[in-house]
Amino acid sequence: MTTLKTKQALPADGQLASASADTATRARHTPLVPSAGSRRVWLTLLGWGIALIIFFPILWMVLTGFKTEAEAIADPSLIFSPTLESYIAVQARADYFKFAMNSVVVAFGSTLLALAIAIPSAYAMAFLPTKRTKGTLLWMLSTKMLPPVGVLVPIYLLFRDFGLLDTRTGLIIVYTLMNLPIVVWMLYTFFKDLPRDILEAGRMDGASTFQEVIYLLLPLTLPGIASTGLLSVILSWNEAFWSLNLTSSSAAPLTAYIASFSSPEGLFWAKLSAASTMAIAPILVFGWLTQKQMVRGLTFGAVK
Amino acid sequence: MSKTRASGRTVGGLRSLSLQAPAVTLLLLWMLVPLGMTVWFSLQRYNLLMPGMEGFAGLENYEYLFTDPALWRAMGNTLLLVGSVLVITVGGGVLLAVLFQQEFPGRGIARVLAISPFFVMPTVSALVWKNMMMHPSNGVLSWVAELFGLPAVDWFSSLPLTSIIIIVAWQWLPFALLILLTAMQSLDDDQVEAARMDGAGPIAVFFYITLPHLKRAISVVIMIEMIFLLTIFAEIYVTTSGGPGLATTNLAFLIYIQALLDFDVGLASAGGVVAIVLANIVAIFLVRLVAKNLEN
Numbered sequence: 001m002t003t004l005k006t007k008q009a010l011p012a013d014g015q016l017a018s019a020s021a022d023t024a025t026r027a028r029h030t031p032l033v034p035s036a037g038s039r040r041v042w043l044t045l046l047g048w049g050i051a052l053i054i055f056f057p058i059l060w061m062v063l064t065g066f067k068t069e070a071e072a073i074a075d076p077s078l079i080f081s082p083t084l085e086s087y088i089a090v091q092a093r094a095d096y097f098k099f100a101m102n103s104v105v106v107a108f109g110s111t112l113l114a115l116a117i118a119i120p121s122a123y124a125m126a127f128l129p130t131k132r133t134k135g136t137l138l139w140m141l142s143t144k145m146l147p148p149v150g151v152l153v154p155i156y157l158l159f160r161d162f163g164l165l166d167t168r169t170g171l172i173i174v175y176t177l178m179n180l181p182i183v184v185w186m187l188y189t190f191f192k193d194l195p196r197d198i199l200e201a202g203r204m205d206g207a208s209t210f211q212e213v214i215y216l217l218l219p220l221t222l223p224g225i226a227s228t229g230l231l232s233v234i235l236s237w238n239e240a241f242w243s244l245n246l247t248s249s250s251a252a253p254l255t256a257y258i259a260s261f262s263s264p265e266g267l268f269w270a271k272l273s274a275a276s277t278m279a280i281a282p283i284l285v286f287g288w289l290t291q292k293q294m295v296r297g298l299t300f301g302a303v304k
Numbered sequence: 305m306s307k308t309r310a311s312g313r314t315v316g317g318l319r320s321l322s323l324q325a326p327a328v329t330l331l332l333l334w335m336l337v338p339l340g341m342t343v344w345f346s347l348q349r350y351n352l353l354m355p356g357m358e359g360f361a362g363l364e365n366y367e368y369l370f371t372d373p374a375l376w377r378a379m380g381n382t383l384l385l386v387g388s389v390l391v392i393t394v395g396g397g398v399l400l401a402v403l404f405q406q407e408f409p410g411r412g413i414a415r416v417l418a419i420s421p422f423f424v425m426p427t428v429s430a431l432v433w434k435n436m437m438m439h440p441s442n443g444v445l446s447w448v449a450e451l452f453g454l455p456a457v458d459w460f461s462s463l464p465l466t467s468i469i470i471i472v473a474w475q476w477l478p479f480a481l482l483i484l485l486t487a488m489q490s491l492d493d494d495q496v497e498a499a500r501m502d503g504a505g506p507i508a509v510f511f512y513i514t515l516p517h518l519k520r521a522i523s524v525v526i527m528i529e530m531i532f533l534l535t536i537f538a539e540i541y542v543t544t545s546g547g548p549g550l551a552t553t554n555l556a557f558l559i560y561i562q563a564l565l566d567f568d569v570g571l572a573s574a575g576g577v578v579a580i581v582l583a584n585i586v587a588i589f590l591v592r593l594v595a596k597n598l599e600n
Contacts, residue, residue, distance in 0.1 A: 044408040050400065051414035054478065058420055060444060061432045073442045117326050124323035133320075136328065143335050145583035147535040147556040150576030151338035153345065153569050158337070177334040184327055209319070238425035240538040245564075258427050259542075269435055276428045287423035288416050291482065 058284075064273035072269040086274035090261070093271075096278055099257035103282075105168050106243075106253055107236040110175035111229050114183045117176070119225075122187035123213055127199060137188065140181040148178075148241050159246060168251045171243060175236040182235075183228055190224030191217065227293040230286075234294075237283045254279040339580065345573035352567035365574035375578070377550045378558040382582075385469060385554055386533045392473040393529065394522055397480025402514065404481070405488045415485070422478040430542035433471045434460065464544050464551040471539050476532075480525045487521035488514075530590055534583055555579045 052059075064072050066082035090096070125133045155174070156165075164170030194217070202216045218225065240255040247256055258279045261272050287294070349361040369375050404415050421429065437444050438459035446456030459467040491514065499509050537556045540546055546553035546561060553561070559579060563572030 040408060043403075043406050044410070047403055047406070047408050047411060047414045050403065051417040054474070055417035055420055056444075057429070057432050057437055057474070058424060060436055061428075064436060076444050076447050117330065120323040121327035124320040128320035128323070130320050136324065140327075140331055141531070142584055142588075143331055144531045145534055145586060146335070146339075146580045147537075147559065147576070147583065149535075149537065149556045149559045149563065150573075150579045151342055152560075153563055153572060153576075154338035154341035157341075177330060180327060180331060180334075209323075234423060238423075240425065240427045240541075255425055255427055258425070258431070261431075272431060272435065276431060280424050280428050283425070284420060284423045288420070291416065291419060294482075 058280075061273045062277050064269055065277045066274075067270050069268050069270045072273070086268075086270040087278075090271050090275045090278070094257060094260060096257070096275075099252060099254045100278075100282070102168060102171075102247075102251055103237055103253040103255075106171045106175060106251075107233045109168070109172040110179065110236050111232040113172060113176045114179050114232055115187075115225065115229055118180060118183040118187050119213065119218075122184050122191050123209075123217060125184075125188050126191035126194075127196065137185060140184055144178075144181045152245060156245065164246075166247045166249065166251050170246055171251055171253070174242045174246065175239060178239070178242070179232045179235055183232055186228040186231070187221075187225065190221045190228070193224075194220055223293065227290075230290045230294050234283055234287060342573045342576045342580075345569050346577050348570045348573075350568075350570040350573075352569060361570060365570045366577075368571060369574045369578065374550055374553065374558060375575070378553045378555045379582070381465060381550075381552065382534065382554040382556075384465065385472065385536060386530065388469045389473045389476055389533055390526060390529055392469070393476045393480040394525060396473075396477050397484045397525065398515070398518060398522070400477070400481045401484035401488050401518075402510070404485055419478040419482045421475050422482065424475065426475065426538035427542055429475055430471055430539045433467075433474070434543045438467055460544055461548060464548060468536075468539055468543065468552050471543070472533065472536060475539075476529055479529070483525050484518055484521050487518050491517050527590070530586065534586065555582065 060076075063078070065086055066084070067080050068083060068085060071077070071080050125137065159165045159170055164173070198220065199212055199216055202212050207215065237253075238255065240259070243253050243255045244259055247253070258275055261275045346365050347361060347363070349357055349359050349364065351357060400418065404411065404418065408414075435443075438446075438457075440446060440456055440458040440461075443456075443459075445459070449456050457463065496509060496513055499513055504512065535556050536554060537560065540552055540554065540557050541560075544552040546557045555575070556579065559572050559575040562568050562575055566572075
């Protein structure tokens, strides 16, 4: 019954969008709609209902992590006495902090490296375009579309020969290259937004390309660079394919850590949940804190 | 200003190329070296389980691949997966963006909750869905079904591809929402106001003002999702391993099976080449289309 109601209420949001879009930004004067009050109640219920449904699997996972194994597979219940049992068991089995450290080093290392390589390139594309610039950009993006598994064997063999298997350096290299096309694209769009006159004024004053980038471009586009970096960190943190195939023990990040709990013998829900919660908590909080920044990056600056 | 604009496209020259060199060179290497090796392997008889059999195979691997129904099945699954998730996330994303644009108490928190799945690593979301949501006997979904007196569904054996689509859509709907919500915020209030003055109903406003306004954002969503959805791997690896049968095998997973489970480097490489060609077809058609849309 309630679901039916929700479904019918959805199209009505169209009208609400128009009705209160203006009131949302300006002073909160009451719209001249008679049923504004009850509409607000419905809106609240609907908004929160949908948000909770979407969030539910995460919430459930976090809760299950604090249950005992018996409670975890029993009928779903929100009432239980929380225990840290699973967390202790999980930590005893594999040192979380070692994996977390690898994730941090690899995610931030590859992001910094990608930014360092991408900034000059994006600068050139935005301010010194050539006939090939558009084509180069598209080509870069198309490299993102090739399934990693298509080149896994060669990469694996190369890594073996160069001694990069199961090293943080190896993973940083792969993640840098993996994110480079997107990082270049985003920076390009942010840089393009910058009025050219500003950089030209700098050039008139005799700034070299290097000075122009360091003193003008970077400070002015810092929010864009930050959001690009944030996305790169998140993508690297969550990447599973390369980390599973190129690391085994010493450089394994949290994605590999969690996979070790997915083996059939590891299917204890409370422990799995505890491990999962630990694996996603840092990046989830990071994502929450930076979501505003990130949207600009995610949309290549095309959506404001 | 007009001077630079006038010479616009060729202002770069050598300096531009040298600045782009590091990124371009690295990506070229990243693409060409493994790609070259993949193409080379694909022409070889190279199975790690059969040492001593190596040799030039010509197009044998490709012949085998193209006569194997698995390839067509995997291609079909790939397209179905990408297509369905795009429809769900874009459609749902637009509706949710309109909803979360409204003022209501706690809107900020509700938004944050709704976009959270995007930050969850694919392996974790797949595990949670597989074990705690879609588990046939103890999962939350079957518990809810029982509550309504419905039979529990054994998701992964009776609706394997649908299950994968649900999981992937759950991860990417928040992404679409995040982008579209931001786009909504730049909707011109005056325009909406004017339309309403002229007597446009809410549905008309949605179709004639909101939706066109979101066009650009939708393009971005489609383009980015396309890039990531074409190579979906972790969700399938963790939940169904491509099965039952080939029901959830996409192109990426098919190559994985051949390379790492059958140890047939030659055949897997041929599959890799096919996947790369397919990806580039998509890239040419779709990305060009979307990129054009983004330009103005």
